[in-house]
Amino acid sequence: MIFFVHGEDDYLIDRRKKDLLAKARADRRECEFFCAGDAPAAAIADQSLNLSLFASQKTVFIDRLDEASKKDLDELAAKIIPAPEGIDIVFLWRERIKSSASAPVGAKKIMAASKVSEEKAPRGRALAAWAQNEARALGKELSQDAADFLAREAGQDMGSLAQEIEKCAMSLGKTSGKITAADAAGQIFSMNAGGIFEFANAVERKDRRAALKTLSRLLDGPEEPLIVLDRFYKTVLRIYRGKTLSAGGMTSSEISRLLFLNSYFDADFFSNISAHSTARAGDALDMTAACNLKLKRAGTNEEKKSAITVLVADYLR
Template sequence: MKDLENILKNIKNKAFQPIYFIHGEEPYYIDVISNALEENVLSEEEKDFNQTIIYGKDTNYREILSLARQYPMMGDHQFILVKEAQNLDLNEEISDELLKYIENPVPSTILVFAHKYKKLDSRKKFVKALDKAKFLFYSEPVKDYQVPNWIQNQAQILGIKLAPNIAHLLAEYLGTDISRIANELQKLKLILKPDEVLDGKLVERHIGISNEYNVFKLIDALGKKDAERAMKIAYYLGKNPKANPMVVIVSNVFNFFNNVLLYHTLKGQSAQAIAQTMGVNPYFIKDFDQASKIYPLKYLTRIISILREIDLKSKGLGNHNVSDAELLVEMIFKITNIDKTKVKI
């Protein structure tokens, strides 16, 4: 979110706005702003009288606006936080009432809407009014290829020194769940000694991600058709299925080979253009290029079929008491021997 630093700076300096309507697909930034306001608008003593926290499913806009028009008791502000505001019902009549309040808000009320997981309809009048008054804040999701840089920046803010490629390791394992990543980094901030560099061993010890034996190393081995290393990693993963659920492994392997297949269709374009079309970090294009030389299209369609078959078996369809560890070995054997394996498509 481009305006995040300014918003948080103003909140810290007690320069509040009467309305904060925070919306978007990424819940992390919505929580950051909401929590900052909850911590800074009122003192602990004032919260007993002037703080109201409600949930969208338990209220409606008319009740919220009625509360917002009240004045604080023994203080300068009242603070109203509407969590899960995406559950509020908004009809045309209420939209007009909300519009009137946006155009003339009560200065002593700090009204916050935490509208998660989806954007507001920018065509609606009240949304245009929020935007014009600078009361609207969009929490934009972080794309896959942006996560390593986000981790790098966040680590820098927290004063955590990262070893090379650790940001990529965390991004690959934790995905785009920014809230989870932020929590893990906060935990590491408390654990790490001053000037200690976060490397693969520390990540494995404190987060549980092995720098040598994880699903991404498995994908790397499969991408290079290194059957021996892939089997070693599979053995490690199979020993701890709770930490390495089969559904996650199959999903990640499927995504990789699906991207290799897509890479075949994009060959000839620049690495940057291919990465943008695929929605991946340009850093990984070399891996898809290498895998495309090992796995031609005819093999990739078979691999996709294998992965679908393994996925169904892992969910109990056509699986007669075969463990996930055994299914993992079967999957790796079939992929690394794809040129010798016949698959029903």
Template sequence: MPKDGLTIDDLRSALAQRKFAPAYLFHGEEGFLAEEATDLIIRTALSAEQQGFNLDVLYGSDADARDIISHASSFPMVAERRVVVVREVDKLVNKELLSSYLEQPSASTCLILHSTKPDFRKKPYATAKRTATVIRFEPIRDNQITGWINARVKQQGRQIDLEAAKILAAYAGTSLREIQNELDKLYSFAGEKTTISSDDIRAVVGVSRDFNIFELQNAIGAKNLSRSTEILSRMLDGGESPVFIIVMLTRFFTTLWKLSDFRRRGTTDLAGAVGVNPHFIKDYVAALGNFPASELEHSFEVLATADEQLKSTSLDPFQIMQNMILYLMKQRELALT
């Protein structure tokens, strides 16, 4: 039965009951989750021994639709079904030929098509939408990363505390593949421990307890120039990327800007509105009290100038960053001189 708009959780539930679809279309830009879904189907459908005779992986860039149909139409050998995976189906020159197979796919085959940006007005995507199980994999947004990490760690049989998840999200970014790589390192480091702590993150990722991006954000939010300068210096001495610092501070000021707007509108759930964990919203509210709207707006200019100088001049990066902190801290005083 064709199904559209399903999630990977729906897929897990179906596979747990050994309910397979004869054809799947996985699309979207989050390739890591699409690969995981594919691996889950393969592992559930075929044992390691069966995969040698019943698993075909092809690439649209060098495959032919007729060959794909031939593989998918073949009967499994000493197994209930076979699995045919087609990566980069968008690059398949004669992909429209797959439509005839998708109209009546083999019940003993799982055909899995991977597409980044399918055009559902055209074949074979229009056909797949009617006859296959379609799952969209889109990148996780910045404000969803911490929650995704929590759910991921729980799914893998462990727990992670809130600060640890926040630190990992900041340093691994939005790449789910990179996050999972770091989690694998953490599990190895933690051994039999069931809860991942912020100390574990710091040990594995190399983040200092007192001199990290979150402490820098708090010091800037409090307009504490000496503390901000000290943290910045320690971070740069420890090898932290100046560009990373600017990216994170830009996120910080973007959140303050959104917070200012939602407060003006009288929004009550500020944490939910700006995508910040409720545990940390008080820090942002306190920082907002030190930055009126004019300074918030100018902060983006300061950050953009520092970023441009780092990328296009031979100026000392440490001096560029020091000046950036000074201008963020002392906007009012500098404007009067």
């Protein structure tokens, strides 16, 4: 049997891959893994179709098919279709294919012979519902407010959303079965709030030395580098939304509740943000947006750390 899995969200693709792998191993199938482009298509096809002496069945995972050349796609389609008895092939295409008509010829042939599934990230209210289902799988109940908050925090990054839900569940342990919006907000800001706030201030002041020193400390922490950058972005964004609300007469405590800000924002915090700092926030937000765009599919964490540091240093030059 041939499976063709496609979609834009790497986390959902990886989860589908994990499910198929678990099933294959439960069925005691031999498993092999390839990445399109890492080896000639002919070599991948030949090795995929050969059973070892120790297994009568196997499942072959061919990842990142979207990175294969048209020639390699044609060759894979010609050699692998139809899959021999006892061999399952799982193709992973890490982009969304709107319709088979828009796919390259080789991909069309593979899709026509496959069980096709799109791993599609939910949107809007469906995203919050997905978050609640994830929490239930961990034995916790996620309130609607908490689900909305976490979904808003993660945007369309399903991996980040799943990670935050798991952190909330772990932090509560056995003390509570329900995760509230306050629990979710506190967990998200608890680890790096102070450092991120310090980094944001340094960027606003154009204090290159302080910003890079704080950034280095943040990136040496347990968080994935892009999550550090994303949290910095969202913290700064909330602070300056708070400034606008404060200018409109809303109290600090009301703003903190509305924007899920931590208690370290005291009564005078928003009124003390200067017009100059507010203007500098736009630069900080532009910088983090550029970083996220450039580093979306970067390599290792060390490469991401290096690239983020270079971008920040260039911005503050």
